[in-house]
Amino acid sequence: xxxxxxxxxxxxxxxxxxxxxxxxxxxxxxxxxxxxxxxxxxxxxxxxxxxxxxxxxxxxxxxxxxxxxxxxxxxxxxxxxxxxxxxxxxxxxxxxxxxxxxxxxxxxxxxxxxxxxxxxxxxxxxxxxxxxxxxxxxxxxxxxxxxxxxxxxxxxxxxxxxxxxxxxxxxxxxxxxxxxxxxxxxxxxxxxxxxxxxxxxxxxxxxxxxxxxxxxxxxxxxxxxxxxxxxxxxxxxxxxxxxxxxxxxxxxxxxxxxxxxxxxxxxxxxxxxxxxxxxxxxxxxxxxxxxxxxxxxxxxxxxxxxxxxxxxxxxxxxxxxxxxxxxxxxxxxxxxxxxxxxxxxxxxxxxxxxxxxxxxxxxxxxxxxxxxxxxxxxxxxxxxxx
Numbered sequence: 008x009x010x011x012x013x014x015x016x017x018x019x020x021x022x023x024x025x026x027x028x029x030x031x032x033x034x035x036x037x038x039x040x041x042x043x044x045x046x047x048x049x050x051x052x053x054x055x056x057x058x059x060x061x062x063x064x065x066x067x068x069x070x071x072x073x074x075x076x077x078x079x080x081x082x083x084x085x086x087x088x089x090x091x092x093x094x095x096x097x098x099x100x101x102x103x104x105x106x107x108x109x110x111x112x113x114x115x116x117x118x119x120x121x122x123x124x125x126x127x128x129x130x131x132x133x134x135x136x137x138x139x140x141x142x143x144x145x146x147x148x149x150x151x152x153x154x155x156x157x158x159x160x161x162x163x164x165x166x167x168x169x170x171x172x173x174x175x176x177x178x179x180x181x182x183x184x185x186x187x188x189x190x191x192x193x194x195x196x197x198x199x200x201x202x203x204x205x206x207x208x209x210x211x212x213x214x215x216x217x218x219x220x221x222x223x224x225x226x227x228x229x230x231x232x233x234x235x236x237x238x239x240x241x242x243x244x245x246x247x248x249x250x251x252x253x254x255x256x257x258x259x260x261x262x263x264x265x266x267x268x269x270x271x272x273x274x275x276x277x278x279x280x281x282x283x284x285x286x287x288x289x290x291x292x293x294x295x296x297x298x299x300x301x302x303x304x305x306x307x308x309x310x311x312x313x314x315x316x317x318x319x320x321x322x323x324x325x326x327x328x329x330x331x332x333x334x335x336x337x338x339x340x341x342x343x344x345x346x347x348x349x350x351x352x353x354x355x356x357x358x359x360x361x362x363x364x365x366x367x368x369x370x371x372x373x374x375x376x377x378x379x380x381x382x383x384x385x386x387x388x389x390x391x392x393x
Contacts (some may be wrong), residue, residue, distance in 0.1 A: 107382045118357070119287065122162045128154055132165055139172065144180065145195055148173060148209040152271040156250075156261070170259075177272045181243055184227055193250045196264040197244050205236040218245035221380040246386035247272065249378070251368060253279055253287070253393055256360045258368070260381060275378065278369035285366050286348070288341035290389040292382050296334030299379050308351075327354050331375045333382065335368075336387055350375065350389070 023339020029183030064192075124132060131154045134385035138147030141307040151169045154160040180187060181198060192200055201212060205385075209231035212265065213220035220231055227240050243262070248269075250259045256279060260272040279285040298308040304323040337343040353359070372377065 008037065015230070022289070026359075106250070121164050124162050124165050132161060135169075136172075139176075139305070139335050144176060144191075148176065148270060149266075149268055152261070153268050154267045155271055156259075170271065174217060174273050175246070182226060184241060192241065196266075197262050199242050199244055201240045201242050203234055203236055203238045203240065207234070207236070209234050212240070212242070214240045216245050217383045217386045218243055219380050225380065246383040247381045247386075248387055249382065249389045251277060251279075251285075251389065251391045253283070253285060258321060258370075258378070260378070273377075275297045275370060275374040276360050278353065278360065278364055279362050280364050280366035281362045283362065285364075285368065285391060286337075286342055286345055287391045287393055288337065289339040290335040290342055290391065291338055292384045292389065293334040293336040293385045294385050296332070296336075297379065297384060298332045300330045309369050325354060329353055329372060329375070331379045332377065350378070 029314070033222055036079065055296070087269070105286050112296070131150055133149045135150030135154070138150060141147075151173060155166055155169050155173075158164075179185065180195075185192065187195075189200065192198055199216065201216075209220045209223060209229075213223055216223075217256055223240055224230060229238070229240070247260050250261065251257070252259070252301060256276055258275045258277050260274075261269045262272065264270050300307045307326075308322045309319060309323075310326055310328050311318045321330075331350075331352050333350045335342075335348045335350065348366055348368075350368045350370065352372050352375045353364075356371060358364070358369060359371055
């Protein structure tokens, strides 16, 4: 007879006993894992949202100097090779913006109260308005434009009134076929009348005036392939230049008249780089960089999001940079050598008037459609001021 101590134990007893021993041996590891997770979570909460743009630099697999030729239909990656400051990720589906970044307001944004209009600026403002009321477009426009672009010239309220008045005049007399007499047009120093000669084409005519041929088409309601000898075209004397005021999120277009005075044309609201990352200084529209929707194929630039790697074909309706791209090339000490910056559209209209790009200038579709066909490669400058 077997002794009671030698009798086999029930299987169920061994199973439960074994399970109990294993649980006790794993408990310390579970505690350590839990502590590690808590510590990591606290670290992310207190240190994860850094305001350092360099913390969001492009991944090693992206070439920061890549600027595909416009013939390939692909816009260069919108970024600064040193950091993310020149890279506009856009609000694509795989690049959800950080809400902390969206609400960031840099110290350069002006919130000073409006000041009174006094002194020489007041006299010039009133005289300019009087000249316009009297029908003297050229003199009134020159007076108001000169004081508008003068540093410390007009307070905000009067400056806005001047822009609205001159924009209306530009749309009536500069950017459309006017009802002005031939003598009035000839007296205007920023426009010209061009009579098409036998064998002339619109492209070469546009190059004479340093303006895109599409602008001549729009002003005169003509098509380049239907141009006829003997037609008289109204042409804006280019090149047109842009001045971007970062504190106001505003782009002003202007041309120089014969006296070297900047004549205001139109204004647009723009979006700029987060963390005040859009560099100030002088730029120009880079040669061969303009990529827009092709009239036949309806295609524009393609783009790869350097943060997520997601590639957008030119005909993708969700492409963050839209259908237009113009690269900026630095021309002064502060901008030379900085690549990847440009002017483009956006699929996030709410970002206009805010700092949410990574250095580039964003515009509404309807606005960049005008600017794209107004600025002339190389000759058109873009000045960005604080």
